[in-house]
Amino acid sequence: MCFHLRAVPPSALRNSPTWFQRLFEDDWDTVRERIGRHREEVLDRRYGEVELLYSGIPPNHAPGGPRTHVVLGGRPVLHPDPPLQPFLVLTAAQVSGVAEYLKAADFDDLWRHARGRLLRPYGATDAEPEVRGLFAATHRDLSAFYTQTARYGDAVVKWLMA
Known part of the structure; x- marks a missing residue:
């Protein structure tokens, strides 16, 4: 299980759960290349603990704002397969706030x-x-990812992958 974050140009975003699902279907070598360029980030099963680092309290009780969007924040988009976790989308403006x-x-x-x-x-x-x-x-990895993503003016799509 991992939590996957991916930078996406706002003009490329589609309001389609199927489109979001395709964002995360690349092979591991392709993902690793994007991680190396800070265009993608993957957190292992400790993603909830990382969220505690930023929010200081369990994520479901965290007040809104840039610090709470670092890991688990974003507008939910339901997955086409309802038992699976929804996708989360951060706008370019929200990404800039997180980077700052x-x-x-x-x-x-x-x-x-x-x-x-x-x-x-x-x-x-x-x-x-x-x-x-x-x-x-x-x-450091999340900081580099969000800084690079904000520099490009991109949005972020996130998904908890089993």
């Missing part, structure tokens, strides 16, 4: 605020350096 938020965010402050909740699943405090490093790397 991430540019101003201090990882050390984010970590201090969410540290207890983020370490809880890992149990031992000796795991902190490794866990902190994973979250710091994810923060």
